[in-house]
Amino acid sequence: MRTRGTILLACVFGGLAFGYVLGNIGFGDYAELNAMFTFQDLRMFLSFAGAVVIVAALFAVLRIRGTKEKIHAGVVPGAILFGAGWAISGGCPSIPIVQVATGYVPALITLVxxxxxxxxxxxxxxxxxxxxxxSCGL
Structure with missing residues (x-):
């Protein structure tokens, strides 16, 4: 039987390993992200696009389908807050994990x-x- 602590520990180690890999290919570097979002360097953008294609293929193979429910009212304000946090910290919530995994300790403040x-x-x-x-969130 899995306990909440075991699952959390697995998520922490999995996140750090994932962050280490992403950090080594440049996803933790603010300059790289900026170059991607300003279309100066399409390498990372194409990496994201490739990941979307892989996930879409997995969803098709596993026959995972989306719901046809209406989007609830929290999506738009949540998206605005997410974007504001991305702009302030220089990345989405996964980027600080990448930065911590590569040794950038100030990213712990963003994780907090x-x-x-x-x-x-x-x-x-x-x-x-x-x-x-x-069931999302801590």
Whole structure:
């Protein structure tokens, strides 16, 4: 039987290993990300596109289908907050994991911000919005 601690430990080690690999190919470098988003260097953009193709193929093979439910009201504000956090920290929530795995210790501050944001989101949702959050988050 898997305990919550075992799953968390597996996620931490898996995330660090994933981050190490991504860090070695340049995904943890702010300059690389900036070059991708300003279309100065398409290498990373094509890597993302390749990953999407691989995942789409896996979904097709495993016959995983999306739902036809309406998008709930939390998606748009969540996307805005996600983008703002990306702009402030220089990356999406996975990039600090990449940076920590490559030895960039200040990224721990960003990770703390991610965890605090997730906790605040759960608190605000339970107190004000009451939107079903499923099993995601810490």
């Amino acid at each position: 911000g991610v965890v605090v944001g997730m906790r605040l989101s759960r608190w605000a949702n339970s107190r004000f919005f009451h939107v079903d959050t499923g």
